[in-house]
Amino acid sequence: MKRRFALAAALVALCAAVELVAGRGMSPATAWEVLNGGGDATERHILFQLRLPRTLVALGAGACLAVAGLVLQSALRNPLAGPEVTGVTPGAVLGAVTATALGLAGWDSPLAVVVAACAGGCAGAALLWLLTGRGGGDPAQTAVHGVLVSAVLGGVTAMVLLVKPGELGSVVQWLVGTTEGRVWQHWHLLWPWALVWGAAAWLLAGPLTLLRCGDDMALAAGLRAGRARTLALLCAVALTAGAVASVGALGFVGLLVPHLAVALFGADLRTALPGAALVGAAVVCGADAAAQLSSRLLAAVLDAGRFALPVGALTACLGALMLLVVVRRTPNRAF
């Protein structure tokens, strides 16, 4: 187990390193030089004011999403539950889009966007909460309602976008999920939030492991299943809101990374949760690095100067393929 953790940590470090050197405007050799204290002012600015925070935000958001997904899947006992189907992600997008459309938040004020996204995410989760009878519902029903809530919120988002078409271009990035243009301010907003809720999730690891075994088992072991599930959902919502507020609606990370983490670190959440955080960070960061590299390639091929592939595009495409594998492997009675 320790070796696996070391391996995951090494993977995270590797992805972060690749992310730091994979970008336009600077060759890897130059980046290395800057890291060693060389380089001119521009290069230093690119590396320390743009690339480093971007890398950190990608790592943090990936970890948040993965942990949120694992918590959700354990609490709802549904291998297909993910932050996308809790109403949190579309709610957060709606919050960010609305704030931008009303002129309350622009791209020059990350704080306002993050706050709006968080508020939206919590509103989406609250809607789900009300629908499912205040958290007492059974897992399958919660999932169904989650999809419906997401649909409604998507409809509202579309309305806002069409009323304010001028905002559409910048907002589309949000709908897919991107790490473009993240600065230190985003990181400063993300890490305390992630740390607090991540710690809360880790404290819940024991009860969650029991919940994974089914409510009957949990009740027999003396756990109040309803209460534990409520707390877990709260935790997952908070983590998702933080992640979506910082990078937008990254698809599939919260749905699939938990499966990977459980396969690697076992089903005991006391080890699987930190493992999921590491794997999630590595996945998002690696995907972002890959997206940047492929953007460069595509830009060279298509001769388009400012073509940037959002990281969400990659995670979505990879996610769809992996989803097929996961669903096929899951035994039928698991739902």
Add this chain to the structure above:
Amino acid sequence: MAALLLTAAALCALSLGTPFVAPHRIAGAALEGDTTLAGIVLTELRVPRLLLALVAGACLGAAGLVLQEALRNPLAVPEMLGVSSGAALGVAAPLVLAVSLPAAVQPLTAIGGAVLGGGLTLLAAGLGRSPSAVLLTGAAVAAALQAALLVMMVTADQLDLQLIYRYLLGSLSARTWDDVSGLWPWLLVAVPALVLCAPVLSVMRLGDEDAEALGVRAGRARLAALAIAVVLIAPVTAVCGPVAWVGFLAPHVARRFAPTATAVRWLPWSAVWGAVVVAVADVPARLALAPVETPAGAWTALLGVPAGVVLLRSSRRGRPSGRGAATPRPAAAPAAVRAVPPGPRTAAPDGSVPGPGASGGIGKQAAGGFGDTPSAPHRDRGTEDAR
């Protein structure tokens, strides 16, 4: 009820807007044809738009019912199977990539996309899984397809972006006679097929084994039903985008009004209610935020989903409703989504705690895929966890 709503929606669609045409003048203005402004607006814009709304709604409603009955799954709707997103992708991709296609080919790309999306979902979820599993898989597939589309949109320019986004949700703006006339050939194929498949659908409700006993090849019938649904959805999507959630709402309303009927009777009613829903939704879509048009699909999602949830919840225990039960058992929980008594749960395990393998309130069906999948656990019908 349906007729009343339909009339009201049609009157609103024809008379409101700029220029306003008083309801008693509609016929006269339409007959004036292209001599007056009101006549031109009516005959060239409002009448085709209304017609298109009715036809599109009817198609989507009927397709929704076909899907729900064929998969015996109250939540199998185009949106949740990735069919709508796939069709939208098929239409929008050539637009974004600036490949000019003749108008006749558009439905074909839509069909290709719809088959891709639906196929992906069914491939992943399998046919015999519980409704909520299909639903979650479909949601994920739809999300992936949407993401693919959004990525294309990022590379497009601003004007395209708006058009495509509006289209993604389903919008009837700026549709003329050409669009309406493009639908007829497809309808000519789909309507007879629908009439033929309705009796088979009502047999499918009994569960695969009973259907086989009655001489229906369940696997083939299901495939045929899916094909019909795709043929119904794709052309509509090609013209006005996948108007969201009509396929979810219309069948449920139809069942609500005739809870004991069979698919033969539900099918026309689903079509009628679908037409009503789209026609009604198109009125606020056109007028709510004038002069900006909102997509009708946004309104159907806003109004349709909550209404659908209410419908699902209010089907009380013991009343047979349109759900995918393997057999109509009187003691079963009838609705896909059961109302849960609010308030804290007691620590004592009451009957509503799902045991392992139970999917809350939604009956698990025998795994009846195409033919028999060897890996699928074969359960006798009727041995669901009746909790």
